[in-house]
Amino acid sequence: MKVYLDNAATTPLDPIVFEAMKPLMLEYFGNPSSIHGHGRTVRAHIERSRSKVATLLKTSPGEIFFTSGGTEADNATLFGCVNSLGVDHIITSKIEHHAVLHTAELLSRQQLVKLSFVNLKEAGQIDLEHLETLLKIPSKKTLVSLMHANNEIGNLIDLKKIGALAHQYEALFHTDTVQTMGHIELDLSVLPVDFLVGSAHKFNGPKGVGFLYINSHHKINPFINGGAQERNMRGGTENVYGIVGLAKALEISCKELNEQKSQILNLKKYMIDQLMKKIPDVQFNGQCADLNDSLYTVLNVCLPPTPHNEMLLFNLDISGISASGGSACSSGSNISSHVLAELNRDPKRGAVRFSFSKYNNKEEIAYTVETLSKLIHPTK
Ligand SMILES: Cc1ncc(COP(=O)(O)O)c(C=O)c1O
Incomplete structure (x- = not known):
């Protein structure tokens, strides 16, 4: 018997998602940045996908930026907060995914931020009292980055509580929702979250595509230069079939x-x-x-x-x-x-x-x- 029980690493592609992606591989091949008909058709697919993701998360399409996956979206958040929003203090935990942990450590080694780790309780839960103590440390701007569900041990945090606490101290709140996207309902019309990320291959979508939600109150510099794609934020021809697959996979996951x-x-x-x-x-x-x-x-x-x-x-x-x-x-x-x-x-x-x-x-x-x-x- 062959048994696959490593779905936190990656999930199998849903055949319905594959069917949705196929026309973008074979039929609609235009470059979405081209202004002719072939290009416009593909652009429309991207924008429909963006609207679909935004609707499913109860936010607006202008707040969704497609990326190559969760790692890029996490990196873009941390670098963007430091480079564009004046963040000089990052609070995170030692059990974050390396996409956050290593990026925060790099920013600290470059002396661009003070890095604080929140204490963990016995089973890895966040010590909220200690988080509040850390939030009281004087800074120009603080970013709290804590993952929604831990990819190794499955611990969940209370996004409402932690986001509200961060905002009480005028800190920004980023949460890596790679493991919960499509598995737990995320309603951005009520969640006190400034940045949040998703990765399609964790919810039966294709690999190599994800997205970053940036609350419209925040404007960060482009995370990839050299092109006007993703409203000037991420240069480079889009992973069109990936984006279409991501939106379809999220639609199915939310429905089911x-x-x-x-x-x-x-x-x-x-x-x-x-x-x-x-x-x-x-x-x-x-x-x-x-x-x-x-x-x-x-x-x-x-x-x-x-x-x-x-x-x-x-x-x-x-x-x-x-x-x-x-x-x-x-x-x-x-x-x-x-x-x-x-x-x-x-x-x-x-x-x-x-x-x-x-x-x-x-x-x-x-x-x-x-x-x-x-x-x-x-x-x-
Ligand atoms: C919590 C978490 N964050 C980020 C990532 C990275 O996502 P991606 O593979 O899309 O870069 C993963 C993947 O294992 C993850 O589990």
Whole structure:
């Protein structure tokens, strides 16, 4: 059996999305910047896609900028805030995605910002009291950048609460919503968010395309120079079929959101249940087993210390199961997870992240738990 449980890394393309992209690959090939008919047709597809994304997020098309994905959108936000909006203090956390963490660290090394890390509680939750203390540090302008859902452990933050707190201190609020876009409803008409990002391949869209939402109160300098595309903000011929695919994928995800959520949540509950039955002493990293405070697509399993943890991912792979690791001992590589390193956990325990999509089913979960339990207790 082949089982794909690494949907936080990327999701399969929805065939309906592929069908929507096809005409832009074969039929409508004009350059959207050309003023002739071939170009205008393609431009219309881009602008319709932008309007679709804006409508789904309850915002205006002028606030949506297409990018090459989440990493670029995160980079553009942090650099833009520093270069154009006078930000000289960034508050973030040590468990952010590297797209934010490494960019913030670079800006700090270049002495362009003071960098503060908010304290985390035991399971990786944001310490809100400490966040408020950091917001009181005098600065010209502060940016708070905290991800909506952590891609490794699924912890969720309260966007309304954190955005309101940041704004109370006149700070800007950026949130990396790459893991929640299309999975949790995001209503920008009420969320106190200045910058937010999406990446199509995390919601059954194509790879290499994403977007950045910039609240219309803020004007930042172009993030790629050399062309008038994306209203002068991002030079370069647009990834037209990617953009059309992104909008279609988001439309489907938003339409199916409740249905998908209950289907995937059932799989996650079933997996937690089965793991607890088959692997005594199993634990879960972060808040992911707390179904109300975590993203339903992610389950990060913390396995009892056994000599078999070493090659766990490799052996799962041999059995046809694709999942992802994190800690050095479970991945068989030397690269350890910066997220798990921040949690107070026994380093001898293995860690495997399973992440689900609408294409998974109960049989796959049963097979995975059975395989995992045999790998942990080979003599049973
Ligand atoms: C939370 C988060 N932010 C950013 C990214 C990067 O997105 P992209 O692959 O579109 O550059 C990812 C992808 O793994 C992610 O999980």
